[in-house]
Amino acid sequence: MALFDGMNATASALTAQRLRMDTASGNMANASATRGDMVDGEWEPYRRKMVTMAPQENQPSFASHLENAERENTEGVQVTGIVEDQTPFQTMHQPGHPDADEDGNVQLPNVDPLKEMVDVMGATRSYEANVTVFDAHKAMKMNAMEIGRG
Amino acid sequence: MALFSSTIDQLHNGLDGAELRQNTTANNIANADTPNYKAKKANFEHMLDDARRQFDAQKTDGRHVDFSEGDREAYTSVDRSRSYNHNGNSVDMDKEMAEMANNQIYQSALVDRMDGQFGNLKTALGGQ
Numbered sequence: 001m002a003l004f005d006g007m008n009a010t011a012s013a014l015t016a017q018r019l020r021m022d023t024a025s026g027n028m029a030n031a032s033a034t035r036g037d038m039v040d041g042e043w044e045p046y047r048r049k050m051v052t053m054a055p056q057e058n059q060p061s062f063a064s065h066l067e068n069a070e071r072e073n074t075e076g077v078q079v080t081g082i083v084e085d086q087t088p089f090q091t092m093h094q095p096g097h098p099d100a101d102e103d104g105n106v107q108l109p110n111v112d113p114l115k116e117m118v119d120v121m122g123a124t125r126s127y128e129a130n131v132t133v134f135d136a137h138k139a140m141k142m143n144a145m146e147i148g149r150g
Numbered sequence: 151m152a153l154f155s156s157t158i159d160q161l162h163n164g165l166d167g168a169e170l171r172q173n174t175t176a177n178n179i180a181n182a183d184t185p186n187y188k189a190k191k192a193n194f195e196h197m198l199d200d201a202r203r204q205f206d207a208q209k210t211d212g213r214h215v216d217f218s219e220g221d222r223e224a225y226t227s228v229d230r231s232r233s234y235n236h237n238g239n240s241v242d243m244d245k246e247m248a249e250m251a252n253n254q255i256y257q258s259a260l261v262d263r264m265d266g267q268f269g270n271l272k273t274a275l276g277g278q
Contacts, residue, residue, distance in 0.1 A: 006173040013180030020183075053184045055177075077180045126182055129243060133176050136254050140172060143261050144165070148268045 005075060006137050012056060012076030013130045019079055020051045020123040024116045031111040034099040043099055046109040048085035053077050085110055153271075160198060161264045163224075167194030168257035170224050175250045178241050186238040189246070194224035 027048050030036065036046030056078040087110045095104030171192040181187040232240045 006169075006176040009173065009176045009180050016180075017183075053181075055181050055184055055187055076177065077184055122183065126179075129179050129182065129247070132247070133179050133250065136250050137172060137176060140168070140254060140257050143258055147261055147264050149265070 003141070007134060009056075009076030010130050010134045010137065012078065014127060014134075016051070016053055016077050016079050017123045017127040017130065021120060021127070023049050023051050023082060024119045024123065027109075027111045028113060028116050030109060031113060031116075033109060034097070034106060036109065045089050045107045046111070048087075048109065048111045049082050050085055051082055052080045054080045155267070158264070158267050161260050161267065163194070163197045164260045165257065165264070167192065167197065167224050168253055168260060170194060170226070171253045172250070172257070174226050175246050175253065178246050179243070179250075182239065182241045182243060182246075184239060187241065188228050188230050189232075189240045189242065190226045190228050192224065192226050197224060 030046040033046040035043040037044045054077070056076045089107040089110050091105045091107055093104055094100055094106045097106045100106045171194070174190050174192040178189045229240065234240055234242050
């Protein structure tokens with residue numbers, strides 16, 4: 001419904017940013033989890049996860065792509081997936097660790113707390129911006145309701 | 151004689167434009183973190199300009215572009231020339247926020263005027 005299109009667009013962004021925040025939290029929580037996945041009978045450390053986003057198209061058809069060339073046709077944002085960061089794991093020499101190899105090296109997750117903090121900050125700011133947009137939208141709609149009342 | 155003056159039509163156009171602009175800004179801000187998203191801009195001011203609509207010119211060939219812009223509805227355009235972010239995104243958050251604040255005041259003014267128009271009508275009709 002056209003009346004709520006803008007609000008729905010903003011709502012999709014709020015959801016996406018919240019997922020980004022959750023993903024960063026998950027990464028932080030698992031920053032030293034050496035047993036993330038079982039691969040070929042061996043434990044592999046946790047792999048950092050990232051959220052990918054794309055604009056949400058009304059109808060992803062050939063016609064809509066043509067129309068998109070000039071006209072606005074996006075309604076918010078959508079999460080296209082959660083991908084795993086393929087950067088190499090960190091290794092640390094820790095012979096006493098149960099997951100250490102023969103040389104006493106332990107593989108640790110490829111989570112960089114600094115990166116996660118930047119992501120958390122970004123998600124927070126974006127979330128706040130979208131809340132502001134939502135408020136503005138609501139105020140405008142309520143304002144329009146006043147037409148003819150006075 | 152028309153009951154509603156053309157002022158109401160103009161205000162109506164303005165309100166529609168304000169809504170389009172609000173939706174466009176909302177979409178831009180929603181996609182502030184989307185790679186390769188290009189910011190969009192709502193264009194509707196040409197609909198408010200009566201003078202341009204009455205521009206007197208003759209088309210001598212069917213392939214000529216219309217002289218008047220009046221028939222064209224409100225539309226959004228994409229500016230692909232800029233990129234404010236390393237990931238190809240061109241949403242300038244400060245600009246969008248400023249635009250939205252402007253638009254809010256603009257819409258509020260239109261609503262106020264629209265209200266005034268109906269108030270006048272009411273007075274003329276002796277409804278109070």
